[in-house]
Amino acid sequence: MKGYFYFNVSAFDSVNHTDSAHVQVYLISNANTVTFTFLNTLEYVNAQQNKIEEIFTSVFGFKGTVDSMTKAKDENQQVLQNQTEIRVHFIDTSENLPVNSEVILQQTANIAIINQLRAAFVSIALVLEDLQGEERSTTIDQNCVNQLWILFSVVVALLFGFIIALIGLYIWRTKSLQDRLDRMAAANSSEQQNDFSRNITLSTSNIYENKVNPVHGLALPAYLNDREEMDAYIDEALHGLEEKIDVTSEINHVSTA
Numbered sequence: 001m002k003g004y005f006y007f008n009v010s011a012f013d014s015v016n017h018t019d020s021a022h023v024q025v026y027l028i029s030n031a032n033t034v035t036f037t038f039l040n041t042l043e044y045v046n047a048q049q050n051k052i053e054e055i056f057t058s059v060f061g062f063k064g065t066v067d068s069m070t071k072a073k074d075e076n077q078q079v080l081q082n083q084t085e086i087r088v089h090f091i092d093t094s095e096n097l098p099v100n101s102e103v104i105l106q107q108t109a110n111i112a113i114i115n116q117l118r119a120a121f122v123s124i125a126l127v128l129e130d131l132q133g134e135e136r137s138t139t140i141d142q143n144c145v146n147q148l149w150i151l152f153s154v155v156v157a158l159l160f161g162f163i164i165a166l167i168g169l170y171i172w173r174t175k176s177l178q179d180r181l182d183r184m185a186a187a188n189s190s191e192q193q194n195d196f197s198r199n200i201t202l203s204t205s206n207i208y209e210n211k212v213n214p215v216h217g218l219a220l221p222a223y224l225n226d227r228e229e230m231d232a233y234i235d236e237a238l239h240g241l242e243e244k245i246d247v248t249s250e251i252n253h254v255s256t257a
Helices: 042-047 049-060 101-108 111-122 138-197 227-237 248-255
Strands: 003-012 018-027 033-038 063-073 079-092 128-133
Touching: 033 101, 042 049, 042 063, 042 079, 049 063, 049 079, 049 111, 101 111, 111 128
Parallel strands: none
Antiparallel strands: 003 018, 033 079, 033 128, 063 079
């Protein structure tokens, strides 16, 4: 539930002086509250409340109102004397509705805005240390965690898809190469089988009768056709060798052959 209600207030003093005012009351929840921490004492921050509200209104564009001021505490809940926490809510005057703290915290993510805010506080000797939502920016942290998980999930999904694609490509490529090897093996086997089953015809004819010999049919010298002339030719060729080498028996053997 969010919104506001209003009523008129009239006041009278002892001498019947009267005055009236229009009071507008907003319904503020933790979702509309932002906590700021200053490195200043509670007394000094309290003295600067009006200026703090003016700075908030000027920088964020919504009417800022300080709800409470307390001394800051550490993680062990020990009071810090020189630190002050203030709770602030913002009103969108165009709609007369409280502004959600998320809107303010998102603006502080802008470096220019946060620098402007710090500079404005420094001008009145206030040092802004930290700012967060009612639950110390739990929502912002949760949003960051959710975004990181989404990013992580997307990266994992992409990597998984990439790995699946590589595996599919590897299987397809391996199968393609195996098919090629099988086809090559089948072709080689077929050629060898054809070689083994081929009928080879060998010639059974006399190559000399077929006149393949280049010297076949050449005319013999005349002295080889006459026995006496051949013997005389041999005797003349061996003249002078008979004394050194005993070839008579071989010659006679050839002659009588």
